[in-house]
Amino acid sequence: MTTQKNPLSVQLAIKTPAIQESLTQIIKGLDGFTLQKGNDAARIDVLVLEIGSNPASEFETIRALLQENVVGTLFLTSAKTTSDILLPALRAGAKEFFSQPIDPGEVISAFQKVKAESLVKNQPGEKPLILGRIFSVLGAKGGVGTTTFAVNLATSIQALDPEKLVALIDMNRLVGEVPLFLDLQTDTNWEEIGKNFSRLDAAYLQSAMTHHSSGVYVLPAPSRFETEAHLPADSLFQIVKAMRQFFDYIIIDGGMVFDDNLCKIFAESERVYLVSILSLPCIINVRKLQESILTTGGVTDGKLRIIANRFEKKAQISLTEANKIIGTDISTTIPNDYQLTMEAINNGKTIAEISASSSVAKAYEKLAESVVESANKRPRGIFSWFR
Numbered sequence: 001m002t003t004q005k006n007p008l009s010v011q012l013a014i015k016t017p018a019i020q021e022s023l024t025q026i027i028k029g030l031d032g033f034t035l036q037k038g039n040d041a042a043r044i045d046v047l048v049l050e051i052g053s054n055p056a057s058e059f060e061t062i063r064a065l066l067q068e069n070v071v072g073t074l075f076l077t078s079a080k081t082t083s084d085i086l087l088p089a090l091r092a093g094a095k096e097f098f099s100q101p102i103d104p105g106e107v108i109s110a111f112q113k114v115k116a117e118s119l120v121k122n123q124p125g126e127k128p129l130i131l132g133r134i135f136s137v138l139g140a141k142g143g144v145g146t147t148t149f150a151v152n153l154a155t156s157i158q159a160l161d162p163e164k165l166v167a168l169i170d171m172n173r174l175v176g177e178v179p180l181f182l183d184l185q186t187d188t189n190w191e192e193i194g195k196n197f198s199r200l201d202a203a204y205l206q207s208a209m210t211h212h213s214s215g216v217y218v219l220p221a222p223s224r225f226e227t228e229a230h231l232p233a234d235s236l237f238q239i240v241k242a243m244r245q246f247f248d249y250i251i252i253d254g255g256m257v258f259d260d261n262l263c264k265i266f267a268e269s270e271r272v273y274l275v276s277i278l279s280l281p282c283i284i285n286v287r288k289l290q291e292s293i294l295t296t297g298g299v300t301d302g303k304l305r306i307i308a309n310r311f312e313k314k315a316q317i318s319l320t321e322a323n324k325i326i327g328t329d330i331s332t333t334i335p336n337d338y339q340l341t342m343e344a345i346n347n348g349k350t351i352a353e354i355s356a357s358s359s360v361a362k363a364y365e366k367l368a369e370s371v372v373e374s375a376n377k378r379p380r381g382i383f384s385w386f387r
């Protein structure tokens with residue numbers, strides 16, 4: 001009989017048949033663990049992986065698996081026990097390394113440690129930790145609609161996925177406007193939160209952030225220079241990183257603050273939206289910014305999405321021309337409706353609140369759908385990482 005209500009899942013990724021067989025026998029005899037049969041589990045508590053012919057790329061995958069929290073504990077095994085295998089294995093985050101042939105005592109004691117840790121850590125029914133997704137928004141120029149975009153994307157995601165926690169962070173130090181756009185009175189900002197970094201947990205964040213009626217939690221930018229605050233240069237990035245544990249979606253209004261914090265946030269973002277309008281200076285900026293964003297590291301073509309805001313079919317510069325100048329296709333257009341967006345901004349309301357049936361509201365809804373759908377498709381099966 002199992003002493004644990006929810007046995008911990010174990011997956012074997014072993015190439016040598018004899019090793020697979022002996023590990024299977026040992027794990028089958030363990031209490032509190034269950035061997036995963038298929039290869040499509042979204043998260044695995046314990047993965048035992050045999051390092052094979054391409055250790056360098058396998059270690060990269062391992063690091064990503066642990067970082068994304070797809071695997072709880074990782075054990076490695078290999079026929080080779082030389083330092084060129086052992087050291088990178090431990091650096092990549094492996095908890096134990098089983099030498100071959102397998103010593104059952106070594107394996108049993110490693111698994112017992114995992115079970116003991118999980119009993120201390122996990123309250124009954126606690127869900128496995130899946131990190132929140134970051135969606136960053138950057139303006140190709142001032143005034144192109146970056147804040148409108150970030151605010152309406154966040155509130156549209158929340159409307160589609162009401163059970164999830166959505167955070168909206170304003171990076172625009174001194175000139176942040178997100179609270180104004182949502183008619184919120186706020187008395188804290190990310191600099192304040194940075195000072196209390198050691199206290200950062202879900203309860204503190206939810207009490208410190210401002211809760212909008214849409215459900216979105218807002219984290220405003222500081223509205224003055226805090227001379228007494230000696231926070232590390234990347235403190236905002238550290239806050240965002242920590243927030244991934246508590247929020248499902250994190251939307252960043254990066255304005256035009258293309259600084260070190262934003263570069264690091266970009267690298268962790270699932271998508272980076274570059275908001276533009278179809279004017280020549282703006283399109284030229286998009287081209288330049290695109291180059292910089294793609295060379296900062298961590299942002300690939302697939303992550304970067306170019307948005308044509310205030311789009312009109314009869315505009316002087318067509319989409320095709322804009323695509324040619326930029327060298328990449330504009331992924332989404334948001335229709336031009338100045339009166340509607342101004343009414344929303346001036347009343348501290350979302351566009352959907354003013355007119356849910358408007359083409360602008362529909363465009364944001366469609367965009368949010370693509371975000372929620374892609375989020376629901378994840379987390380992917382563990383073995384997709386090894387393809």
Ligand SMILES: Nc1ncnc2c1ncn2[C@@H]1O[C@H](COP(=O)(O)OP(=O)(O)OP(=O)(O)O)[C@@H](O)[C@H]1O
Nearest residue numbers: 142143144145146147148310335336337338341342
């Ligand atoms: N889809 C749209 N159609 C027409 N006007 C729009 C649209 N979206 C935003 N705007 C208008 O663009 C103006 C600027 O909007 P917003 O403040 O969101 O831009 P921003 O890029 O964040 O500006 P800033 O650089 O000042 O932070 C507003 O007057 C808003 O009404």
Ligand SMILES: [Mg+2]
Nearest residue numbers: 146147177255
């Ligand atoms: Mg703005």
